[in-house]
Each structure stands twice: as structure tokens, then as C-alpha cells.
Amino acid sequence: MFMFMKDYMCLVLVFTWFATTTNGATTISPAGRSYSSSVTINNKLYVFGGDPFGVIGTSQTLYLDISLIGTSNPWYLLTNIPARVSAANAVFDGNKTVFLIDHSIVYDYDISINQWHQTGANGIIPISRTQATAVIDNNGKIWYFGGSNATTNIYFNDINYFNTITYSWSLGSTVNAPTARFDMVSIFLSNGLILYIGGVDANLNYIDMAQIPIYDTIKGSWSSMNASGDIIQGRELFTAVLAPDGNIIIYGGQNIKNSPIPVMANLNTNTSPYKWTSESLSPHAPQYITGHVAALNGSHMIIALGAISKNGTFDLSQNNAFVNNLNYDIYALNLQTNVWSVNSSTAVTPTSTTTPYIIGAIVGIIISVVVVIVCVLGFIIYRRYEKRKKDKEIILIPGSRNDEIIQKPGSRDEAIPTPGSDALRQI
Ligand SMILES: *[C@@H]1O[C@H](CO)[C@@H](O)[C@H](O)[C@H]1NC(C)=O
Ligand SMILES: *[C@@H]1O[C@H](CO)[C@@H](O)[C@H](O)[C@H]1NC(C)=O
Ligand SMILES: *[C@@H]1O[C@H](CO)[C@@H](O)[C@H](O)[C@H]1NC(C)=O
Ligand SMILES: *[C@@H]1O[C@H](CO)[C@@H](O)[C@H](O)[C@H]1NC(C)=O
Ligand SMILES: *[C@@H]1O[C@H](CO)[C@@H](O)[C@H](O)[C@H]1NC(C)=O
Ligand SMILES: *[C@@H]1O[C@H](CO)[C@@H](O)[C@H](O)[C@H]1NC(C)=O
Numbered sequence: 399m400f401m402f403m404k405d406y407m408c409l410v411l412v413f414t415w416f417a418t419t420t421n422g423a424t425t426i427s428p429a430g431r432s433y434s435s436s437v438t439i440n441n442k443l444y445v446f447g448g449d450p451f452g453v454i455g456t457s458q459t460l461y462l463d464i465s466l467i468g469t470s471n472p473w474y475l476l477t478n479i480p481a482r483v484s485a486a487n488a489v490f491d492g493n494k495t496v497f498l499i500d501h502s503i504v505y506d507y508d509i510s511i512n513q514w515h516q517t518g519a520n521g522i523i524p525i526s527r528t529q530a531t532a533v534i535d536n537n538g539k540i541w542y543f544g545g546s547n548a549t550t551n552i553y554f555n556d557i558n559y560f561n562t563i564t565y566s567w568s569l570g571s572t573v574n575a576p577t578a579r580f581d582m583v584s585i586f587l588s589n590g591l592i593l594y595i596g597g598v599d600a601n602l603n604y605i606d607m608a609q610i611p612i613y614d615t616i617k618g619s620w621s622s623m624n625a626s627g628d629i630i631q632g633r634e635l636f637t638a639v640l641a642p643d644g645n646i647i648i649y650g651g652q653n654i655k656n657s658p659i660p661v662m663a664n665l666n667t668n669t670s671p672y673k674w675t676s677e678s679l680s681p682h683a684p685q686y687i688t689g690h691v692a693a694l695n696g697s698h699m700i701i702a703l704g705a706i707s708k709n710g711t712f713d714l715s716q717n718n719a720f721v722n723n724l725n726y727d728i729y730a731l732n733l734q735t736n737v738w739s740v741n742s743s744t745a746v747t748p749t750s751t752t753t754p755y756i757i758g759a760i761v762g763i764i765i766s767v768v769v770v771i772v773c774v775l776g777f778i779i780y781r782r783y784e785k786r787k788k789d790k791e792i793i794l795i796p797g798s799r800n801d802e803i804i805q806k807p808g809s810r811d812e813a814i815p816t817p818g819s820d821a822l823r824q825i
Contacts, residue, residue, distance in 0.1 A: 425472035429460055430724035432635075432689030432705050435488040437496055439509060441465040443693045443700060445473075446498055446507075447483030451721060455482030459507070459514075462702065464695045467730045467741065477512050479505060487532035489540050491562050497534075499542055501526040504560055521566035524558040529580035533592055535615045538562040541570065541592055543613070546580040553578035553600035557613055574620040576611035581634030585646050587667060590616040593623075595648065595665070596633050604632025604653055607663075608674065625665065627674035633658035633710070637692035639699055641733060644668045647677075647699055650710070652688040657709040661686060682738040684729050686710035689720065701729040 434448030445460040459476040479498065486500040496507040502524045504517045530545025540560040546553045555578040557570035582597025582605065592613045597605050607630040610623040636651025636658070646665040651658050660676040661683070679685075690704025705712075705720040712719040730739050 424475045426458075426460065426475050427472065428724075428726040429473040429703065430726055431456065431703055432720050432724070433485045434691055434703055435483075435486050435498065436691040436693065437488050437490040438464070438693040438695070439490055439496075441695055443691065443702065444476075444488070444496065444509075445691055445703065446488050446496075447479060447486055447500075448703070449484050449689075449720070451724075455484040457482050462728070464693055464698075464700045464730075467698075467700065467728050467739065471728060471741070477507075477514055479507075480514050480516050481505070485528040487530060487542065489532055489534040491534060491538060495562070497540055497560070497562060499530075499532055499540065499560070501528065504565075517565055519560065519565050519567055521561075522558070522569050523567050524556065525552070525554070527552075527554055527580075530554065531582055531584040531594070533584045533586040534562070535586060535590065535592075536588075537615075539615065541584075541586075541613065541615060543584065543592075543594065544579045544582060544597070546578075553580060555579065570613065571618050571620060574622075576620065576622065579605055583636060583638040583648070585638050585640050586615075587640070587644075590614060593646070593665075593667070595638060595646075596636060596651070598634050604634070604655070607632055610672065623671055625672040625674050626669075627666075628660075628663065628676040630660070630663045630674050630676065631656055631658045635689045635704075637690060637701070639692050639694045641694065647733075649692060649699070649701060650684070650687040650690060650704070652686070652707065652710050652712055654711050657711055658686075659710075661710070680736050680738055682729075682740050683731070684725065684727065684738075687725055688712070690725065695730075697734065698730040698732055701731075702727075 431448035431450040434445045436443060436445045438444070441464055443462045443464050445462070447456055447458065450456050450458070457478040457480070459479055460473045461476060462471060462473055481500060481503070483498065483500040486498055488496055488498045490496050494508055494510045496509060498505040498507065504519045505514055506517055507514050524542060525547070527545030527547050530542055532540050532542045534540045538561065540562060541557060542560065543557045544554050555575050556572065557575065558567055559570055560567050576594065578600045579594070579597040582594050585593045585595070587593065592615060594611045596607050599605055608625045610625055612621045612623055614621065631653060633651035633653045636648050638646050638648045640646050644667045646667060647662065648665070649662050661679060662677040664675045664677055666673045666675065684701055684706070686707045686709060687701065687704045688707065688710065691702055693700045702725070704725050705723045706725050707723060727740050731737070
């Protein structure tokens with residue numbers, strides 16, 4: 399009898415596991431979009447707004463668990479942002495608040511209670527823009543630089559900062575400021591420097607990736623770095639993550655004039671000048687992907703969302719160049735072994751360095767399968783035993799995960815369709 403009870407508990411555990419994978423939260427599938435902003439907090443990749451299915455702006459807040467990318471990885475829906483946002487900027491204050499800057503409005507999102515709020519920021523409020531970039535420093539100041547206004551055709555080179563303690567805006571230094579630009583990326587280094595890489599200038603030319611404007615948040619001054627190393631073609635809408643060893647890894651993006659070769663590159667910030675190294679792609683890497691989001695989970699770089707193209711150029715004479723090519727795959731690059739996986743670890747190419755993990759995984763899978771078989775057999779035997787003994791019914795729990803997933807029929811309905819919106823945003 400004790401043995402059967404144990405098996406019954408085992409089966410309950412399996413069902414519980416299925417149920418908790420959706421956590422009772424609403425999930426969305428597929429979550430295709432570009433121009434989202436994102437932050438990573440405790441192994442969760444939070445995604446804010448973006449352009450889903452050919453419309454500009456959604457109010458959706460999503461998250462993806464990046465501690466383990468698997469075929470069952472759902473995108474969870476959280477509370478909606480109080481506005482539809484696209485090409486905005488999100489930063490995390492390191493405590494429990496995400497700040498989302500859209501045009502010139504700041505929203506704050508308390509992750510502990512899943513609640514949004516539009517702040518009434520004061521001070522010198524920046525002129526409305528999109529396609530700017532923002533990072534937060536160690537003193538709770540968010541640095542908001544560049545951007546464009548497609549309506550007024552104004553491109554910006556001002557650096558503004560939002561103080562997350564006082565909720566007020568100020569203007570940073572204008573001395574030696576770089577030229578106006580948009581769709582670049584920014585990285586905050588632990589020494590207080592912000593690097594601005596790539597993007598597009600006011601003449602709609604791609605910026606030289608080796609010419610890196612630097613803002614010193616401690617001194618409040620601009621300088622510029624001419625990086626050495628490999629030639630990296632100019633691009634926009636790419637991603638950059640800072641690895642703990644001081645290397646910045648950039649991925650993808652687009653250049654509608656020349657293919658932005660290479661797809662992936664590494665900027666070493668430990669050398670002077672900084673040094674670019676072009677990275678080769680191992681199997682299962684995404685090819686050209688643009689307007690996506692990227693995250694680090696400690697050991698892997700995760701790439702999700704955005705749009706795919708053959709060579710990093712988009713034929714903008716076609717409407718919806720992004721929409722027809724949205725990316726639904728979730729990629730993870732092991733930074734130690736340079737092995738990519740897609741959606742799950744099953745696509746991993748075995749190499750000598752990963753062999754112990756592969757063996758571990760195989761052993762794990764075999765053990766799991768055996769455990770499940772034992773549970774099911776045990777349960778069946780227990781059921782028959784009980785039925786024969788007491789003729790008592792045991793109610794099976796319908797553990798199908800699909801029961802718990804509410805398929806949200808796209809955000810098409812809630813957002814404003816804007817034909818040709820892609821072209822508006824690109825050069
Ligand atoms: C990062 O994600 C990968 C891929 O899902 C996973 O194998 C790895 O364990 C994760 N690492 C951490 C530290 O969460
Ligand atoms: C984190 O937020 C709480 C609540 O707003 C605040 O009391 C606490 O001081 C904050 N901690 C830090 C390190 O800023
Ligand atoms: C462009 O500027 C106009 C006028 O200031 C403003 O209404 C609009 O929201 C701005 N657009 C963007 C994308 O910031
Ligand atoms: C950057 O450095 C390279 C040599 O490493 C030099 O050829 C080039 O002219 C420099 N560019 C600028 C703008 O200083
Ligand atoms: C990129 O590929 C498309 C077709 O897929 C082609 O029309 C275009 O010329 C290519 N562009 C470059 C710069 O190679
Ligand atoms: C990854 O998952 C997405 C969403 O479920 C699916 O559309 C796609 O085909 C999968 N890709 C691969 C390579 O399995």
C-alpha cells in the first residue's frame with residue numbers, strides 16, 4: 399500500500415509540474431513583434447510594447463523565463479502599459495522598478511506588484527522622439543540620448559537624464575556632443591562610461607561602427623573612441639549585451655544599403671583603444687535578425703522576437719517587410735562553447751567540451767522517462783488494485799497544458815493598423 403501511495407504522489411507531482419509551467423498566468427503564442435524594449439531581471443526577459451503584426455505600438459507587457467529555454471517556453475502576459483509604445487526604452491533600477499521612456503513620457507512599472515503608472519515627471523522635459531536609447535547608471539540616473547521624430551524630420555543629439563529618485567529631467571553636456579543619430583545601441587560600463595554604437599545619422603547614412611561616442615556620467619563630458627580591429631559594417635536595430643568580462647557582443651540589425659557583415663561581433667573594452675573582433679556563426683545561429691531583443695542569463699546570450707532577412711537588408715518597396723518575416727524562434731548562445739540552440743537544447747551540436755553536459759542530459763532524460771513510466775504504471779496498478787478492492791472511482795486530473803493556455807488572438811484588434819508603417823521607421 400505504501401508503495402502505491404508513493405506512486406500516486408509521484409503522479410500528482412508530474413501533474414503539478416505541468417500545471418505550474420503556466421503558473422496560472424495568461425500566455426501568448428506566438429509573440430511576434432519588432433521594436434520592443436526589454437530588460438532582464440532574475441532570469442526573466444521582460445518585453446514592453448513593440449510593433450506586432452504590422453501595427454505601430456502595443457501596450458502589452460510580456461515575459462519569458464530564460465533560465466531554461468525549452469520547447470514549452472511560453473510568453474506570459476502581464477499588466478498592460480497605460481499606452482501603446484514602440485521603439486521606446488526600458489531600464490531597470492536594480493530594485494523593483496522598470497522605467498519605460500516613450501517619446502518624452504516616463505512610465506514606471508513595479509515588478510513586485512505588476513503595476514504600471516504614468517509619472518508626472520518635471521524638470522527640463524526632452525522633446526518628443528522615438529528610436530532613442532537609454533541606460534541607467536549606478537546612481538539611478540537614466541541617460542536618454544539621440545532619437546528621431548519622423549513627423550517633423552528632426553534628429554537629436556542631446557543627452558538628457560531622468561533622476562529616478564526625484565523623478566525630474568535634466569539636460570547633460572552639449573560640449574563635444576556627437577552628431578544626431580537614431581537606432582543605435584548604448585552600453586553602460588561599470589566605470590561610469592556610456593558607449594553609443596552604430597545607428598543612423600541625420601543624413602540617413604549608417605554610422606561607422608568604429609567611431610564610438612562616449613559619455614562620462616561621472617565627469618559629465620563627451621569623448622570619442624576610434625576602435626581598432628575588424629571592420630564591422632554599419633547597422634541599426636541590432637542588439638548589444640555586456641558580458642561580465644567586459645566584452646560587448648553585438649548581434650544582427652539591418653543596413654538597407656549594404657549587408658551588415660558580420661552578423662555577430664565582439665567589442666573588447668578592456669583594451670585601449672577598444673577592439674572589434676568579428677565572430678563566426680556556428681550551426682543553429684539565427685541568420686540576419688533585426689529589431690529583436692537580447693538578454694544574458696549568466697552563461698548564454700538569448701535572442702528573441704524581431705524580423706528575419708537573408709542578408710540583413712530589407713526590401714522596403716514591399717509593404718510590411720518586417721511583418722511577413724517575424725521571428726518566432728528563441729535562440730540561446732552558450733558563450734563558453736559558442737554553441738547555439740533553437741527553442742530547446744535538442745539542437746545542440748556535440749563537441750568535446752560539452753560532452754559531460756550531453757551525457758548528463760541523456761542520463762537526466764532517461765531517468766525522467768523511467769520515473770514517468772514507473773509513475774504511470776504504478777498509478778494504473780494502484781487504480782486497478784483500488785478499484786478491485788473498493789470499486790471506488792479515482793478522478794483523473796486533465797493535466798493538458800493546452801487547457802491552461804488562453805490563445806490571445808493577436809493584438810491586431812487592439813492596435814491601430816498603419817499601412818506601410820515599416821517604411822516610416824526605416825531609412
Ligand atoms: C541560460 O539559458 C540556457 C539555455 O536555456 C540554459 O541552458 C542555462 O542553464 C541558463 N543559465 C542560467 C545561469 O540560467
Ligand atoms: C527598493 O524599493 C523600496 C520600496 O520602494 C525602498 O524602500 C528601498 O529603499 C529600495 N531599495 C533600494 C536599494 O533602493
Ligand atoms: C514629433 O513631434 C510632434 C510635435 O512635437 C509630436 O506631436 C510627435 O509625437 C512627435 N513624434 C515622435 C515620434 O516623437
Ligand atoms: C581610426 O583609426 C584608423 C587606424 O586604426 C585610422 O586609419 C582612421 O583614420 C581613424 N579614424 C578617425 C576618424 O580617427
Ligand atoms: C539581399 O538579398 C536580397 C534577396 O534576398 C537581394 O535582392 C539583395 O540584393 C541582397 N542585398 C545585398 C546587399 O546583398
Ligand atoms: C520554435 O518555436 C516556435 C514557436 O512555437 C515555432 O514557430 C518554430 O517553428 C520553432 N522553431 C524550431 C526551429 O523548432
